[in-house]
Amino acid sequence: MSSIICGPIARCVLALSLAGCAVLIPAAAASAASEPTRIRLAQADAGxxxxxxxxxxxxxxxxxxxxxxxxxxxxxxxxxxxxxxxxxxxxxxxxxxxxxxxxxxxxxxxxxxxxxxxxxxxxxxxxxxxxxxxxxxxxxxxxxxxxxxxxxxxxxxx
Incomplete structure (x- = not known):
């Protein structure tokens, strides 16, 4: 699975294009300052x-x-x-x-x-x-x- 992983200090955004418009999605906040934030980009492994x-x-x-x-x-x-x-x-x-x-x-x-x-x-x-x-x-x-x-x-x- 592809992911964007951001450290605890960095702010991450995911750019999506919807009907020709680029949109920025703020990454979800990490549950603890030491945990990285993960945004899933590809298909789920299983589910x-x-x-x-x-x-x-x-x-x-x-x-x-x-x-x-x-x-x-x-x-x-x-x-x-x-x-x-x-x-x-x-x-x-x-x-x-x-x-x-x-x-x-x-x-x-x-x-x-x-x-x-x-x-x-x-x-x-x-x-x-x-x-x-x-x-x-x-x-x-x-x-x-x-x-x-x-x-x-x-x-x-x-």
Whole structure:
């Protein structure tokens, strides 16, 4: 697995390109000053496919409809304010095909919404992610966790 590892003093960022826009994601803070921060870039070594509960996706749809539709569209194909599509081949290429579920979750929870990144609870981001996964053809099952370490062990693969 490829990673970027940063020492306890260095600040790291991961640059992602989404619909032609470069975006910088701050690295998660290390749990202790002496531990390095790790950002996973490649596919998860192994893991169970990510699933979500139907209730979780329903709640995520409510949140999405109120918070995300203007930018990403009601059908997740891109909105009036220029937000990129959240479904389709381009989106899947960036976040799916065996990637750890933590990648999409961290992207959402550290950058969205652009005017107030991180403003929702971890469970609200997990619910919105569940809705996005549902709209991308993933199947329901066990609830999608809101813990990054747990999401690191799940892969986004249909």
């Amino acid at each position: 169970m496919p990510a699933t979500f509960s139907a209730e979780q996706a329903d709640h995520g749809k409510e949140l999405y409809d109120h918070q995300c539709t203007e930018c990403h569209g009601s059908d997740l194909s891109g909105g009036l304010l220029g937000g990129p599509p959240l479904r389709g081949a381009g989106f899947a290429q960036k976040f799916f095909d065996g990637a750890p579920a933590s990648g999409l979750f961290l992207f959402m929870s550290t950058l969205m919404p652009p005017n107030a990144p991180g403003r929702f609870s971890a469970s609200a981001y997990a619910d919105m992610m569940a809705y996005i996964l549902k709209r991308n053809g993933f199947r329901a099952g066990a609830e999608l966790p809101s813990d990054v370490d747990a999401l690191d062990n799940l892969i986004l693969k249909k």
